[in-house]
Amino acid sequence: MLRTHTCGELRLSNKEREVTLCGWVQKSRDLGGMTFIDIRDRYGITQLVFNMKTDAGLCNKARKIGREYVISATGTVKERSNKNLNISTGEIEIMVKELKVLNPSEVPPFTIEEKTDGGEELRMKYRYLDLRRNPMKNNIILRYEMAREVRKYLDSIGFIEIETPVLIKSTPEGARDFVVPSRLKAGEFYALPQSPQTFKQLLMISGFDKYFQIVKCFRDEDFRSDRQPEFTQIDCEMSFVERDDILETFEGLAKHLFKKIKKFDYEGTFPRLPYVEVIEKYGTDKPDTRFEMLVQDITELAKGKGFKIFDSVEYIGGICAKGGAGYSRKQLDALTDFVRKPQIGANGLVYVKLNSDGTVKSSVDKFFSREDLNKWAEKMNGVTGDVLLILAGERTKTLFALSKLRLEMGKQLKLMDKDTFAPLWIVDFPLLEWDEENQRYHAMHHPFTSARKDDHHLFATDPGKIRANAYDLVINGVEIGGGSIRIHDKQEQAEMFRHLGFTKEEAEKQFGFLMNAFQYGAPPHGGIAFGFDRWVALFGGSNSIRDYMAFPKNTAGRDIMIDTPSLLSDEQLKELSLKVVNK
């Protein structure tokens, strides 16, 4: 070993010990007669001290050392005369006898400090330098600790981790695949998995009744701060279970992580809300339940009073912002602009202020009596000091806009505390979703999801109404995971493909291997997959998963550090029987 200790561990109790430290130069302070160097590694920072009087040659050497040089320093642990109680090693320093430069460093392109001066792109290009910074380092450690706790917990209840292949087969459903050309079979391609879905089902058929895997998945769609081309799932599957067994098992996992990572015990069980109810109450299927502010339907109360806009719409609903009566005209106008943004899509905003002096002021006073407005307030649980914010229009669109407005108000009224965690299960998702573009149904979760038994009769009459045995785990408005009880019967699976518009031949070609397997004793099974990066980001207090991946890609799917995607040589293309067509 080149070192006897790390830069984070020496204390007063080590006084007078002869030690050797290795690390990077955080900063040096040259005072002329003496020089201080802060040496940093993963564990902390320790101050080295050089004195002109003691050893002029060594001190001069120290003065020449720049930021981020890798050095080793041997010397004696001394008590500081001027202590720095802000850092854990601040009571001691190393009186250096021997100093080695293990490797010099160029001046880094941004400062490697708690708060860097570097912009996002630059930090990405020099990711290895950014990762030296404490906040980034801690994110990566958090990620590791969560992965470790996931493995510990699942292991403790009998799950085993099994790897599945990365070079698999492209399938038509779902997201676009990343593909890999085959050299040995010209014109043929592998695909990278969007998830190990079919493999984990096959493992159930093999008898591995409790499987999990922390695994990379790949989806070639457009990227966001919470979506990367390659991301990590905690992929899980169990046999001989029903929905509630899965929910209980993985609620246990979530509670384990809350306890071990966030140090709090979640009391009771997570709320479970059916999809239709959650849409009605929050306008979205991934509600942030850290705060109430439920959406209320006032269509019946507000229609037929002569206000044309309301009379002509399908749905009128609103939220009650507690303590919002103090909102100024300007603030309410800003909210109106907010909901009218094309991404939100509302036409306008009606407000009703329940003023603290007992008066009621609304933007529709002309059309509604005080009594009418009181009824709205009652329905929406509004009391003196609140403001009611009301949108009207087509039901689905209006609920969507209300969900965005609710989040905005939650933000403005500071109801979204980073250290509060509000999990819930959304259950009874629709099995099928009508796809206008292709004029057919597609699976809302995936085509292996089973329908609830009590809804099977709807296949013939109203497929859009069928509820699936599917569920999502949502925490603080973030979709953390989702899964379903799967189909394990060949006939039923074939039927599902038929409803999704596959011909028998297509289904056979794409998923024949799975349906064949169903003929050899497939156990009832189901599972769930969690977006590991999102979960880590949530616990880390951010919504950008990039900050929790060691080497992420940008929103264009580019790794600007290694500069890829990149061109292949003509030789490589030829070997792969590929020709690039310039668009």
Next chain:
RNA sequence: GGUGGCGUAGUUCAGUUGGUUUAGAAUGCCGGCCUGUCACGCCGGAGGUCGCGAGUUCGAGUCUCGUCGUCACCGCCA
């Protein structure tokens, strides 16, 4: 695919209605001084293809168009 923001010293940014000699600030960097600093201090210095390309104009960092890069949102993401 669509909408919008941003692009000016190494870095983060300012730069007024298009017009004042040499495009500024902070920080970083380099040199000098300094024996208890820890955001060290003081003095001095270097550092610019104003993303790129056209255009408008007597004159463009500033206006227009295109293009590239980047970020956010919509679509998309079973």
